[in-house]
Amino acid sequence: MKAVLGLFATALLSTSVIAASPTLTPTTTKAGAALPVHIGGRAERVAEGYRRQWPGTYFESAFRGPSALLKIGQGDIVLHVSVDGAPVAKLVKPKPGLYRVAGLAHGRHAIRVDVASESQSAPTVFGGFYAASGTRPLPAPSRARQIEFIGDSHTVGYGNISTRRDCTQDEVWATTDTAQAMPALTARRYGADYQVNAISGRGIVRNYDGMAADTVPTAYPFTLFDKAARYADPAWHPHLFVIALGTNDLTTPLHPGEPWKTRDALHADYEQHYVDFVKRLRAHAPNAHVILWATDMANGEIASEVGKVASRLNAEGERDIGFIPVAGLAFTGCHAHPSTSDDARITMALSTYIDTHPEIWRQK
Template sequence: MKTILGLIAATLLATSAIAALPTVTPTTAKAGAPLPVHIGGRVERTADGFKRQWPGTYFEAAFRGPSALLSIGQGDVILRVSVDGTPAAKLVKPRPGLYRVAGLSNGRHTIRVDVASESQAAPTVFGGFYADRGTRALPAPARARQIEFIGDSHTVGYGNISTKRDCTQDEVWATTDTAQAMPALTARRYDADYQVNAISGRGIVRNYDGMAADTLPVAYPFTLFDKARRYADPAWHPRLFVIALGTNDFTTRLHPGEPWQTRDALHADYEAKYVAFVKAVRARNPGAHVVLWATDMADGEIASEVGKVAARLKAEGERNVAFVPVTGLAFTGCHAHPSTADDARITTALSTYIDAHPEIWTKK
């Protein structure tokens, strides 16, 4: 009897779980009123919704009812849709249009769309959330804590879900998941909103292999990579900045025609520009903590230089600045980048500092 009852209970549980799984499908339904949206990341509001290009952007809404609608605009993108914290769908290059999220109980729900892919080539557009039949809007989710992550491919999550190191560029794009990278893991640990202001291949003064493109500090002040509009949000005042820049400055040799004749000259320029960049970031948020971190790649050259930057900042009167070296990474992602397991290890290293400084969240 016990075995039979157990089988019945297991069957009912499995059936219930299957029935409770939400579905995300294209629809031709007419959208109702827009739901209030909470946005993580830099966006430019347009007639079509929210244009974004920096990685790790996310959108959230809350509602009461069995379903809701979301709108996807132009641009190649990978989106992760979740409901009440549970994954509902992964949309790879979805067609623009309206999508219904259904199969929910007739109660209160939160819905979230995370941009997983990197969008260096062009911005993409998210059209927002809308009421469906029987949907009632609720206030959008919000959090008291804010963290800003600044960096390169190690912050983006470049190829972090790949099962191999040798990847084509298409495979890199398909296996980059910022929603599973270190910034998302760290922010989730502290229930914080976050921005990921990072671009793969970019450095402080030099991009990967001397590539001609804006360095991160040049691109940083702007909402989109076209540099048409400077970013400004009076509600964005992070208490913590987590910065990792230097991998692309130092992992390749200097080439003839580059501005630095020697490695020492590159070091001097890097240190001066990095110090200036951190001071500029801190000027808008003088009470924030700054954590600079680096891996042990390039025979320790990156970590050595970042350590010098942190020491110089402290010597010049900058408070609440720390350097966190990260070692022991496997680098099994695309092109020897951190995997999601490495992302977790980086998060643990950073959390050691954050946990030791609870005043990050309390002091103004």
């Protein structure tokens, strides 16, 4: 009898190991019907699937069965594939084509693909999820809470998984993981859908070291960085905006030929444009709460300026405006950017505020 029980226990263990160890491999299998897709972030529908460029995009689906298929389109990208919340594979610059997730227990499963890398130079395409043999589609996941994160490299997660500060541009790209950055950590804590509308090196009125490129408020209204189509999603009504902009405006000295002759002139322009930007956001989401946060970089200049913006918004009648200065970050990521440990510290600072304002989630 003990031998039989032992064999039975061994069989259960083997089944558990198989069910807990799904695999992801390229396949030439013919794709079945498309599975419903839930998209976190901005994307446009194209013949090949979904074209996206803003960081932190994620795609989700659900199905019943032992396997499913996903299609990857053109573009250099780093993807995290997970099933039922457990990691399955990290794909770095994967070849376009069809991939099969297999080795799953029979039953209901949720599949997710997170874009980890930043795609400033060009958009990429995700082709969607498809049924495999024996797979039945289920409704795609959805969440009641929505958070929108707006910012620069500190929001993107620039070089946050790097083990050193000195990085080449290729290393920056490879060690940027928005899926492990503050927006994902915060949204996961509150069970919220989220968007990451951030661009490394960009600011409110001035980009890093005076670099010529669209600022975040200029690029913000559009689905892609080419500004060909304005973004619109009637289902996107964020309860909360979390904004961090100013690092690139203020951490480098002004150069001859820039529009501002003095630091005071830059401050005045920054404050006015930041106030106007928040008011434009509020015009589309009038009941949303707004958190402005800033590090103590630049000898406190950034936090001082963001605090002034928050004060002006409150003085001009904007309600539900919070300001959170974040100090004590180690900045051990690439080029002295926040690491994943810093991301966790920022998340805790935000969470302390959010937890004391439960009315955020009651906004409609």
